[in-house]
Amino acid sequence: MATAPAAAEAPKGGGNKKLIIIVAAVLLLVLLGGGAALMLMKKKAPAEGEEGAEEAHAAPAPAAHAPKPGTPPTFVPLDPFTVNLSDKEVDRFAQIGVTLEVGDAHTADQIKAYLPAIRSNILMLLSHKSSAELLTLEGKEKLAREIKRESVRPMGIELEDEDEEPPPEGTKKKKKKKRPVESPVSNVLFSTFIVQ
Missing domain, CATH: 1.20.5 (Single alpha-helices involved in coiled-coils or other helix-helix interfaces)
Known part of the structure; x- marks a missing residue:
């Protein structure tokens, strides 16, 4: 056993x-x-997308929106804007055609997805302008920078206002330094610019 x-x-x-x-x-x-x-x-x-990339990196990668060398940029034409200007003496209006220059077709598709919000932002911007501001070269250049800033805002991209003056040296108000954000819109071009 x-x-x-x-x-x-x-x-x-x-x-x-x-x-x-x-x-x-x-x-x-x-x-x-x-x-x-x-x-x-x-x-x-x-x-995955711009939101995931922005959360992970806090700013889009510079190479993401830059066109490859030797390739032409992509243009996104917007329908012409016709707005009443903010002149108080007389009723004036402007008809302005805007085309956004972007790095590639993928970015152009992203812009087109936000087009109603972009158009609304640009219309609001234009309606607060006076004819005197728009008739000078400096006024047109400033408008192009503002349109660039307003055109990417619906996508959650906040560009710094280049026209904003820094606070005087005597003030102790310090802003947090943010990493510069690259805009998917590289240039704003005017196709028509009529002020009457």
Whole structure:
């Protein structure tokens, strides 16, 4: 009878070894699969869209909106804007055609997705201008910078106001330094500019 209990214990020990090997193999597969999934998710997160990229990096990468050397830029023409100007002496209006220059077709598609909000922002900007502001070269250049800023605002991109004067040196009011944000709109072009 001594041999019967020994024989019964031998298969039990071999079964435990097999069970341990199977459990270890399953754990190893789960860990490898989880690690691979984590690596794929990390690679996808910044590339998913502008919101994910902005949250991960706080600013779009400079190469994301820059056109490749040798390729022409992409232009997004907007329908002409006709607005009443803010002149108080006499009723004046402006008809202005605007075309946005962007780096590539993908960026142009993103701009087109936000076009109603972009047009609204530009109309609001134009309606607060006077004819005296728009008739000078400096006024047109300032308007182009403001249109550039307003055209990317619906996409959640806040550009610094280049025309804003820095606070006097005697004041202790310090602004937090933000990393510069690159605009997907590289240039604002006027196709028509009529002030009457």
